[in-house]
Amino acid sequence: MQIPIEDNFEDVLMKAATGRSIGKLELAQKAGLSVDAVNGLLAGRADEALLRKVAPALQLAPEALVQLARNSWQPESIQLDGLKIYNTPFPSGYEGMSVNSFLLWDHASRRAAIFDTGANAKQMLADIAAMDLKVEHLFLTHTHRDHIAAYSEIVQTLGPVDTFASEREQYPGAHIIRHGETIDLGSLKIEARLTSGHSRGGMTFVIYGLDHTAAIVGDALFSLSMGGAHRAFELALKNIREQILSLHASTVICPGHGPMTTVADELQRNPFFCQK
Numbered sequence: 001m002q003i004p005i006e007d008n009f010e011d012v013l014m015k016a017a018t019g020r021s022i023g024k025l026e027l028a029q030k031a032g033l034s035v036d037a038v039n040g041l042l043a044g045r046a047d048e049a050l051l052r053k054v055a056p057a058l059q060l061a062p063e064a065l066v067q068l069a070r071n072s073w074q075p076e077s078i079q080l081d082g083l084k085i086y087n088t089p090f091p092s093g094y095e096g097m098s099v100n101s102f103l104l105w106d107h108a109s110r111r112a113a114i115f116d117t118g119a120n121a122k123q124m125l126a127d128i129a130a131m132d133l134k135v136e137h138l139f140l141t142h143t144h145r146d147h148i149a150a151y152s153e154i155v156q157t158l159g160p161v162d163t164f165a166s167e168r169e170q171y172p173g174a175h176i177i178r179h180g181e182t183i184d185l186g187s188l189k190i191e192a193r194l195t196s197g198h199s200r201g202g203m204t205f206v207i208y209g210l211d212h213t214a215a216i217v218g219d220a221l222f223s224l225s226m227g228g229a230h231r232a233f234e235l236a237l238k239n240i241r242e243q244i245l246s247l248h249a250s251t252v253i254c255p256g257h258g259p260m261t262t263v264a265d266e267l268q269r270n271p272f273f274c275q276k
Helices: 009-019 024-031 035-042 048-057 062-070 121-130 151-158 233-244 262-268
Strands: 083-090 100-107 113-114 133-141 160-167 174-175 182-185 190-196 203-209 214-218 252-255
Touching: 009 062, 009 233, 024 035, 024 048, 035 182, 048 062, 083 252, 100 121, 100 252, 113 182, 121 151, 121 214, 133 151, 133 182, 133 190, 160 190, 182 262, 190 233
Parallel strands: 113 133, 133 160, 160 174, 214 252
Antiparallel strands: 083 100, 100 113, 182 190, 190 203, 203 214
């Protein structure tokens, strides 16, 4: 099943306006629009001419924003041997929202690691048993409740698992992992990168050794959008550019919400980061 894109164009507008502390009246003045026109856009009424006017005021790429409003593009389904995505409804049973978690394994050694927990871990735990994997680590991109909701379920089933979280966003019983530190998992290497902004201690975990490099980014970056960062918006933009979008164009981005994407697609299509 293809996971839908997390944010609509109006979500992008609101995140940009909130992050830059631009209210509706100021935005209307900067864009040369009426407040009613701005309200309409924020309510989801797509008008391409108005979007092209409002985008520069929010430092968004106009054509990328228009393409998002057209709903004309979806990332191709990405599959990486040794890495699986799990998309679970959050709150549990509510289909309107969902959260991602990821399972990584080394084929030769059967050693495995989990990244975030999702809202429930039933299918992940079934796959771990079916593939006879030994889960050694659980990495938390951040500790917002949708990303740790199934922690107890995982620990109760697998027993104690070495958990790692940022020193800026510690979690009970978790080891601290710092920017630049690496952990080996058989033939694979996992590198921690601090990508705070959406959350104070947000971490990205870059995985080397698969067919393509992969980056588990939590809520730092989504396909065609980014996580809300109204308290540290410029920091979030800086960290995303320097720690995620600086990776090779073929790098697979594995976000906390929405579909997997690539560095190349986000540099070309994400209204926050592309140049058109």
